[in-house]
Structure formats: C-alpha cells, structure tokens
Amino acid sequence: MSETTHIHEHVTSVPHEAHHEVHHEHHHETFLTKYVFSQDHKTIAKQFLITGMFWAVLGGFFSVVFRLQLGFPDAKFPWLEDLLGEWARGGQLQPEAYYALVTMHGTVLVFFVLTAGLSGTFSNLLIPLQCGARDMASPFLNMLSYWFFFIASIVMLSSLFVQTGPFSGGWTAYPPLSALGQASPGSKVGMDLWLVSMALFVVSALLGGLNYIATVLNMRTKGMSMTRLPLTIWAFFFTAVLGVLSFPVLFSGFILLIFDRHFGTSFYLSDIYINGQALPNEGGSAILYQHLFWFLGHPEVYIILLPAMGMVSEILSVNSRKPIFGYMAMIGSLFAITILAFLVWAHHMFVTGLNPFLGAFFVLLTLLIAVPSAIKVFNWLTTIWRGNIRFTPAMMFAIGFVSLFISGGLTGIFLGNSALDIHLHDTYFVIAHFHIVMGVASMFGMFAGIYHWYPKMYGRYLNNTLGYVHFWITMVGAYLIFWPMHYTGLAGMPRRYYDYSIWESFKRFTDINQFISIVAIIVFLTQILFIFNFFYSIWKGRKVTTQNPWGANTLEWTTPINPGHGNWVGEIPEVHRWAYDYGKDGNEFISQTTPVGENESKDH
C-alpha cells in the first residue's frame, strides 16, 4: 500500500508528497494503464462521469417510459413492445414492468448518477487539484473504487435482463416486498442482483470516501490551511464523512435482508400470510429495516446535495467576480447540515406507527435544517448581489440550482411537520419536493460543474449555444414537470399508482398528467442534446488557449492546460491566501499562489 513512503521511526512530520515520487518515474504508460486501469485521479473522475452519464440516460429513459403510461394510460405504443417485449405486451406497459421501471429509476438516479456520478466525478477531479496534491492519498484504492462501481453497474444492468425482471418494490426496498420472493416477480432473482449490486456499490463508496477524507486532511500543499480551502473541497469532505459513516449501516441492513431472503431468519418478518398461507416467520420487524435504511437514506440526500452546494458556491463567486459571502458561515452551515443529516431519518417514517412523542423530536431536528439551508441561500444571493456577473452556462446552472433549492426547500418545511405529513405522505407532493430539491437541483449542480470544469478535463470548451438551450429548456421544464405535482399531491393523488384514470377521485388529473409527461419527454430529449455536446466537444470543441480561462483563484488553474499525471510540472505551488480574493484592491482576481503584498488591505 505504501510502497514508496519513506517514513522513518523518528521523522517528525510526514512528507505528504513522498509516495507520489514514483509517478515521475514511469512515463511508459500503455493504453490499458492510461485509460482503463488508470490511477490518475483525473482519468478516474472521467470514468465516473461517463459511467454516471450512461446511467443518467438509462434512468431518464425509464422515467420517459413510465411517464408515457401515466400520461396516456389507454394508448398503445407498438414501438414499446418492440423495445421491451413482454414488458409492454400489445404496446402497453405491464404493471410489473411499470413498478420495475419506477424502482430502477430511483435506484439508478440516487446511487449511480447523483452519488457516484456526482461526488465520484468531482471529488476525484477537484480534491487533488484544488488542495494542491499530485494525486489522491491512495491512487490504487481510488482505482478500485471506480471498478467496484463498474461491477456494481454491470450487476444492476444484468438484473434488467433476467426473466422475472429487476426489483420492483421501490428504491427503498422495504420488506416484506423485498424479503419474500413470492411477493412479486421482481422480488425474485432481480432483488438478489439488486442487493449484490448495492453491496458492491457500498464498497466503492467507502473506498472513495476514505480516500477523499485522507487526501483533504493529509495532502494539502504548503500554506493551504483548512480555512483557505475552496468551499468545493469542504463540501466534498463532509460528503465523504457522511458516506463513510452512513453506508455501513445500510450494508448491515442488507446483510440481514439477505439472511431473511435465503436463510430462513426473521429479522424483518413476522406474522405474514401470502396467498392465504401463513409463513413461519415470527418476531421480526419491518420497521427495523426502515430505521436502518433511512439512517443511510437521509444522509444520502446530503451526499447528493452537498457536492452541488460546494460547486455552486465556487462557480457563483468566480462568475460574480466577488468573494463568496460569509465563507466561515458557509463552512459552519455545511457542518451543521452534516450533523443534522444523521439525526432526522425518522421523518421518513412519521406514518409507520412511530411514537408521536418521538416524532416530535424528529420534527424539531428536521425543521432545524432550515437554518443552515437559509444561511447558504442568503450567502449565495448576497454573493451575486451587485456582482459583475458573467452569465456562462455554468453560472446559469448555478443560479438555477439556487432557485430550485429555494422552491424545493420550502416544501420541505411542509413535509417536515408530522401532522401535515398525515395528509401529504406518499402523495405527489412528496415526489415534487424531493425531485426539485434533491434530484433536479443536484443535477443542476452537476451540470454547472461539468460546464465550468470541462476546460480542465478536456482542454476544450463545451458549446455555449447548446449550453444555453440546454439550460433554459431544462430549467423551465423542471418547473413545468414538478410544479403541477404539488397541486395534485395536495389534492391527494398518491404516488406509485399504475393508472389514475380508473379512479373516480383522480380522473380529473388526466390532462395535468398528460401535460407533465409531454414536458418530461421534451426535457429528456434536451439532455440528449447535452450528451451530444459533451462528446462532440471532447474532440471538436473550441480549444482552451489560456491556463486560467475563467480568471479563477483556485489551484487547478495553475496547472498546465492538459495536466499530466502529477498535475504540476515541477514543484507544487505554495498557497498564500484564501480562494476568494476577487475584486480586491482593484485587482479583478488574485490567485491563491500570489503572496500577500505589503500594502494589501487586510480584509478579504
């Protein structure tokens, strides 16, 4: 592991570059070591990104198919049968397939896209570059992290092709649906593959997270104190802490679930009749699974959101040409969110029969999250306030993120109340809330990150015009899709139904469901435009000609335009100031590597 660390017993401080010396020695890289089994954090970041994009397209396509069912429950689409076969007999999506698609959409988007694709990509790309390190603490474990994710992807993908279909009991995989093979076709081998895939995913997340934490703490360049770190790094750091402490609990929950499925135990099962037959299981509790699941499940929300918050903070500041407002408050609020993330999981369980007295505490802790969230929102707004804003596509998406975070966050205050939750739980109001605040907002953070750091990844720019088209359609589309869901949800329309048109109470939503479906399809096609832009620009995009195209202060822009493995040619630069000296003393920006001048004003 530490093949090249040269640490002797009496050495007082550990030289943090020591183990990277080896990388300067082997430049004879083959295709396999450079692009496939690469240990370069930048390549691993791209691997995470492109695998994540593959899943995003697939997961998005799932939603298009089930939105067709929801919008046009009576229509027949012969092409669906061509594509999905038995799943869409006679051109109509079958109920089992509908539930399988809904489940896969959730699993894929939450874990594979917005965890691996987001944090995996940008933690890998930016932590060494912005901390001033040659690579991750352990490049080898970092590579393993990607390949565990890759195998998890293969296993999950294979579950789509088994005869009984992929798991179909919802992305949360509540028992008994997930524990009993007899419960539904998707609960058979599809669920086993789901569990294996997720277990591998946990290993990947753990290997990645340990590396991110060790790198941020141990590998910062000279002068880069913790309070000089860009907020991106703080966000990735807390994200990693959340993952390292919450994924193992999910893992334990899965182990017990596997035993319940195959070894006759009763951890989650008790007093169950299936097809009129009584099962022998006694003494377990399905609620126990929900506790274990949501102990990860809630921090997971912030694992998804924090990286987006960090990148948005950075992008808003750079493109407003102003220092971030309230830097320490931003760190403090990230920290507060990290702590609170562990203390609110039961707000997903208000109507499970949870003791209302206990519920009251979870309401209080949940609503407390509004405080750090509001701090962040006001700091973002005051950062761009009277700024000299450059509306690059990245900046547009960053502003879009703030807008979505506000809209989605406000409905969180409704849902955080256990009394209101009696009415609102399991309705489209919930769907609208979490899609806006966690799903779309984090996607916007991810898009912002891609547009902003694409020049660093590929030495070229993404096409701006396509970027603006992408932004506006996605932005308007996101609101048109999810805004109406608030109304249907408040009116009592439950989630997860296959066909609303057969219910007298929900017939009146036929038009609104159709409208949502049409917009969803348009937005999906727009993402294909982005994918085209992404791959086209890798080879044909406008070339980056200056080292620091955005005029940013952070260290990644002091590397060559196409940095090699090791990032900096020669010495790693020393850092002399925080990352946000924009518009100071008449300078548009001052790089972190610039020493503090004699007559420089003190305040930053």
Add this chain to the structure above:
Amino acid sequence: MANAAAAANTKWWSGGKSPFNLEYGKLMMWYFLMSDTFTFGALLITYGTVRMSSDSWPDPNHVFQSFPLLGSGLPLLFVSLMTFILIVSSVTMVLAVHEGHHGNKKGVIKWMIWTILGGLAFLSCQAWEWTHLHHEGAWWGSNPFPNADGTVSKSNFSDLFFTITGFHGFHVFSGVVINIIVTIMAWKGVFERRGHYLMIEKIGLYWHFVDLVWVFVFLFFYLV
C-alpha cells in the same frame, strides 16, 4: 518525537504536512474502523431492538454451557477461553508492533506468528461452538432453546447469534489472512527495505478493533 516540530513552532493545519503527523494509510485505517464501528453498531442495535421487543429471551447460561471433552454444565467457561485467547492475541500484536518500532525483523515475525496462531485458535473455538449448537438444533431460522421464563422462543435468538458472531468471525478470518500476508512480507524483508514497519501498526489497529468488537459481542450475547 514532536519536540522538533514544536520548537519550529509548526502550524500543523497549514498544509504541506499531515496535521496528525500520520501517514495517510494509518489515517484511512482509522476512518475505516470508524465506518466499521457503524456496521457493527447497526447489527448490535438490531440485536437490542429485537431483544427488547421480545417478551422473553433464552438464558445464555443455559445455552452456552458445554466444553469440548468436559461435557455440559459449565456455563460460559468455553466462551471465556475464547475471549482470553483473543485478548492474548491482541497482546502479542502489541509486541509485534513494538518490535517493529525497533526494526527487529525476527521479533516482528515471532510475535506475528503467535498472533496468527491466536486468531486461528479463536476461529477453531468458534467453529466448535457453532457445530455444537448446530447439533443441538440451532441454526439460522431455528432455535431449540426455550426462553428464560419457560415459554417457547422464536428463532430470533439464533438468527442474531449466528449472523453477528459470523460477521465478527469473518472479520477475524480476514484479519488472519492479512496477518499471514504481512508476516510473509516481513519475512521477505519488504518492510526492512522500506525502513519502517508501519504496515504492522496498521494491521495492528484492525486487529485490536476486531478484538474490541468481540468484547461487545461477548457482553450482549453471553453476559446480559
């Protein structure tokens, strides 16, 4: 050790060095152990939840009362031996780390071998205990032992026992495998060439952690 640094008035957190004066691998091991604490924590909390929601529970003095060759009627004697073996293997691990500090290759190998033997002895004991309980009819999904209050018990007791001690045993097994690999590396002089035995320290942390987890497993399954 930290004198030189203190004299130079080093700012530990200002970058360019590890703020904990730790090499990254050790730092990662600490964080991994924290993460693993949550894994075991979740399992033990599950145990507590299931047990607290049951009306009654089998009496460990009644379940665990056999000793190989000595027969039954010896409550908790065998598990005490197991616990003793594991704690002794932690002591030998401490000695291996200590020898590593002095760069004494022979000493490291000697104490590592004792540690491996301790781990193997523990695993053998566990294998015997599992076999014995299995012969008595206990397994995942079946529990022959009545509750302490005489009522018929559910399968939860053995479900939890085999899952959690099995998960711990798997940790011990992994530890033994890694110990063997590391010992071979030490024997081949890998650490001598590196000039330090940090790897022994890292695996030592893991070994002590697994030992500590056993203390909790012991407490919850056998004592209370």
